[in-house]
Amino acid sequence: MTTTEEPVTGSSLIPTLPGSAYVDPAVFDAECERIFEDMWFCAARESDLPKPGSFRTVQVGRESILISRSRRGEVRAFYNVCRHRGARICTEDAGERARSFQCPYHAWTYDFDGKLIAAPNLTKMPDIDRVEYGLRRVHVRTWLGYVWVSLADAPPSFEATVQQEVVDRLGTLDNIAGYDVANLSVGRRIVYDVAANWKLIVENFMECYHCATIHPELTEVLPEFADGLAAQYFVNHGAEFGEDVSGFTIDGSEGFGVIPGLEEDRDRKYYAITVKPQVFVNLVPDHVIFHRMYPMAADRTVVECDWLYLPDVVESGRDVTASVELFHRVNQQDFEACERTQPAMSSKLYAAGGVLVPSEHHISEFHEWVTHKLTPTGG
Amino acid sequence: MTTTEEPVTGSSLIPTLPGSAYVDPAVFDAECERIFEDMWFCAARESDLPKPGSFRTVQVGRESILISRSRRGEVRAFYNVCRHRGARICTEDAGERARSFQCPYHAWTYDFDGKLIAAPNLTKMPDIDRVEYGLRRVHVRTWLGYVWVSLADAPPSFEATVQQEVVDRLGTLDNIAGYDVANLSVGRRIVYDVAANWKLIVENFMECYHCATIHPELTEVLPEFADGLAAQYFVNHGAEFGEDVSGFTIDGSEGFGVIPGLEEDRDRKYYAITVKPQVFVNLVPDHVIFHRMYPMAADRTVVECDWLYLPDVVESGRDVTASVELFHRVNQQDFEACERTQPAMSSKLYAAGGVLVPSEHHISEFHEWVTHKLTPTGG
C-alpha cells in the first residue's frame, strides 16, 4: 500500500495480529526458521571489522554467527561452532585474532576463510577434508557499510528484498545514494535490551500515531508528526523540520554540515525506512541513524543503534551529543511503550488482537507479510 | 462435611490430591480458567479506592485487572489492557488519576466508567463505538469492605458461593455481621511472596494438626489448638482463649475494645473461615485478619493480609504491633511449611499424593471441590 492520503471510506479500524503471535515460543521459532535464518539479516557494521582477523559474534535467529575479514579483506561469516566437538570458536562480542581462529578446546585451527589448517595429529588423519571440515560459511553481502548475512542454502535476492524495501519507501535507490551511508563513520553506538517482541518494535517504528503522546522532543523538531502520520506512510516523503529548527538535534540547534552530494531539497528533511525484517534507517541532512534488531526470544529483542556522521565530524572529535540525544530519547520512549504493551499480548482480551486506526493501516501490510512468511506454503 | 466430632470408624488415612496437581503448569492454567477467572475473586479493599480515579491493579488468574471508582463513587473493574494496541493502562500497583485513564502509548482516553472519551483523531473515526471500544469491564461486587470481581461472562451467584462459604462455617451470615467488617479500618497490611502452590496454602489454613508443631505462640493463646483440631473443623465453633490470655496478641496481653455489637459469647473467641478459592478470614473480638491469595504460578502465590481494627483504633494511632505480630508469625510459620512441602510435590514418591489424618479429613472436601471444578463437565 503506497497511500498518499488518508483512506476516507471503509472501517476506521482493522485488526492486528492475534496476541499469541507475540508470546508463543513456537511462533518465535517459526520466525527464526523462516525469517531471520532464511532472509538477509543485517548483522554488523563493516567498520567493526577494520582488518583481517577482526571479528564480531552476533545472534542471528537461534544461531551464533562469527563475522570476520579474510586476509584479502573480504568479509566472511561462519557458524560460531567448531566442526570437531561444537565448542564456540569465539565467545567475546568482538575482538581480533592475529593469524587464525583456533578453537580453545582441542585447538582445531581455521584460517580466516574458514578452512581447517591445523589440529593436533591432523596429519595422521589424511581423510579429513579441510574444506568440508572448515568452519561452515554463511552467505554475505555488504551494502550501506553493513554486513548482511543469510543462513539459507539459497538466499533470496538481495535486490528484490533488502534493496526493494528502500525503493518501496524512497522511490529509487538513488534517493539513498546521496547520503553515502557506506562511507559515514560511527559517531555513537547504543545498545538497548528491550523486553518486547520484535514485531511490536517494528510496528512502533512504522507509525507516528503515538508521536504526539510520547515524543515531545521529536514533534518539536518535526511538527507534522504531531498529526500522527509517519514519514513512511508515504512514498519518498520527507518530514520537514519546524520553522525555528536549525538541525535534527535535541534542542533544534544546528547540526553539522549537510552530507555533500545530497539533493538540495533534502537539507531540512527527515526520512524513515523499515527494511524488513530487522532494520530501521533514519536519514537527516547531516547524519544517519541505523537500527539493527537482534530478536532473542518471543519477549526479548536487543537493538543496536548507530549514529553515522561524516568521517571528519567523528575524526575531529566534535561533540555529537545534541543529535544523538534526540533519537536516543525517541528510542527510550518507544521501547518503554513496547515493554508496556508486551504483557497484555497474553491477555484473553487480546486473543484476537487489537486494532489499527487509519494512520496505522499500513502496519497491516507488515502483518500480512509475517503471516505469509510463516505459512508453510508461503515461503 | 460438617463434622462436630472426630470420625471413629473407617480408615484413619485418606489420600490427598496427586503431586502433579501442585506442579503441573497445565493444571494451574486450568485452575485459572475454571476457578480464578470464573468465580468471584476477592481483589482489593474498598478503602484502597478512597475516591473517583483511585485505582489498584491486581493479578486475577492470568489477567491484570484495573480496579477503580467512578465519578459517582461506584467501584468499577476493567481488564488493564488498552483496546487499541494492548498497552497496559496502569503499571503501578496503586495510584490515582485526576480525570481519566489515558493510555500512555497513543493517548486513548477512557472515563472512570471505562468509556472511550478521547483519542488522537477520534472525531475523524465516527464508526468507533465508544462503549464497545471502552475498557472491557468485569463484574464487581462489594462485601465486607472488599471488592470481589468475576471475569466470567455470567458469574456464579455471589450468595451461593462467597456468602454460602461463610454460612457453611458460621451457620448464618448474621454471625459475621456483628464484626462489621466493612467498616473496620486497615491497621496494617503485609504482603507475602510464597514459593508454593495456592492449594498447599488453603490446606494449611484448613487444618490445625500442625499447630502444636509450628505455632507455639498461637497455641499459647488458643490452647485447644494444641489438640490439632482447627476451628473450622466444626460449624460455628470459636476457639476459646486460654485462661491467662487477655487478648489475641503475641503475648496474650490485652487487645483493644471488643467490636461494638458483637454477641457477648464471642468476646474471648477466635473464628476462622475459608472462602474458596482464595480468601481466609480470622475473627477475634477486637479485630479481623483478612487474607487474599493471588496465585501467580503453580509454584508461587502472593498473599496480601490485612489487619482490620475499629476506625478509632487506627485513627488514634494506637500501636497495633502486639496483635499484628501474632498472626504475622503464624503466617511466616505456615508459609515456610508450605515452601518446604512444594519441592516434594514432583517426587515420584508423591505421585499418588500423601495422606490426611482424621483431623485433616475435611480437607478432602476441598480436594473434591477442586477436582470437580477442573472436570470439563463439572462447571
Add this chain to the structure above:
Amino acid sequence: MTTTEEPVTGSSLIPTLPGSAYVDPAVFDAECERIFEDMWFCAARESDLPKPGSFRTVQVGRESILISRSRRGEVRAFYNVCRHRGARICTEDAGERARSFQCPYHAWTYDFDGKLIAAPNLTKMPDIDRVEYGLRRVHVRTWLGYVWVSLADAPPSFEATVQQEVVDRLGTLDNIAGYDVANLSVGRRIVYDVAANWKLIVENFMECYHCATIHPELTEVLPEFADGLAAQYFVNHGAEFGEDVSGFTIDGSEGFGVIPGLEEDRDRKYYAITVKPQVFVNLVPDHVIFHRMYPMAADRTVVECDWLYLPDVVESGRDVTASVELFHRVNQQDFEACERTQPAMSSKLYAAGGVLVPSEHHISEFHEWVTHKLTPTGG
C-alpha cells in the same frame, strides 16, 4: 573397545550423539528415569556420616535423597519426603539429628531406620502401619568409602555395573585394592556448578585430545598426555610422571608418602577410571581424586570432587594445596571447555552432532551405552 594402539584403518572421524541429546529436557528426563534413578548412583562419602543421625541430602536424578546412618551404624537412604503430606524432612545439605528424623510440619517422627515412631495422635490411629508409612528406603551399597544408592525396585548387579567398570579399566579389582580408597581421608572437597550437560563432562574426562591445549600443568607432570591419548584409552595403563617430576602436584614437587601396599610399579603413575554414569576416579601414588556428578538439568551439572589422602596426612594438618591445586586447575579448565561447548549443542549445524578423532573413538562406546539405556527395550 579395549584398544592398545591407535586404529589404522577406517575413517578417522566417527559421529558423536546429536546435539539434541545435550539440550532436550525430555532426553534429560529419560536419562533420570532410566539411568540416574535406576542404576547405582554414587551419592556421598561414608565419612560424611560419622555417626547415627548424621545425614546428607543429595539430588539423585529428580529426587532428593536423605542419607544417614542407623543406630547400629548401618548406612540408610530414604526419599526425603514425609509420608504424611510430603514436606522435606531435611532441607540442609548436611547435618545431624540426635534421636530421630522429625518432619517440621506436623511432627511425624521416624527413627534412623525410617520407621514411623511418633506423630500427634498417632495412638488414636491404630490402623497406620509404622513400617509401611515409614520413610521410603532406597537400596544402599558402600564401596571405596562411598555410599552408592539405587532408586530402582530391583537394582542392577553392583558387581556387574559399578565394579565391572573398574575391572574394564584396570584389568582386575585387585588393581584398585592397593590404594585402600575406603580408608583414605578427605583432605579437600571442592564443589563445581557447571553450566553444561553431564555427558559433555563424561566425554571430556574420557579423552585427552584436549590435554595439550588446555592443561599445561597436567601435561607438564604427565608428558605423554601431550600426545592426546587418555590413560583410560588403554586397559590398566598408567601415565608415567615426567622425568623431572617428583609428585602429582602443581609444580611437580614431591607429594606425600606412597600409599602403603601399593605395587611398586605404580609409584610414579597416574590412572583414570570412568564409572558410569557419574563417577570419575584418578589414582596417583599418594592420593586419590574422586569426582561425583549430580546432573541437575540438561544444561547444568554439579560436580563434587574429593581429594583423598592417607589419614595421617590429613590428621597431621599437612598442607595439601600443591596436590589439590593441580587437579583443581584441570577441573576448572575442563568445565570451562564444557560450558563453552554447551551453547552450540542447539545449533542446527550440530543437529547431527560433531565428530570424534581416533584418540576419541572410545567415547563412541559411551554414546552407544547412553543410546542403549534410553531405548525403551534396551534396559
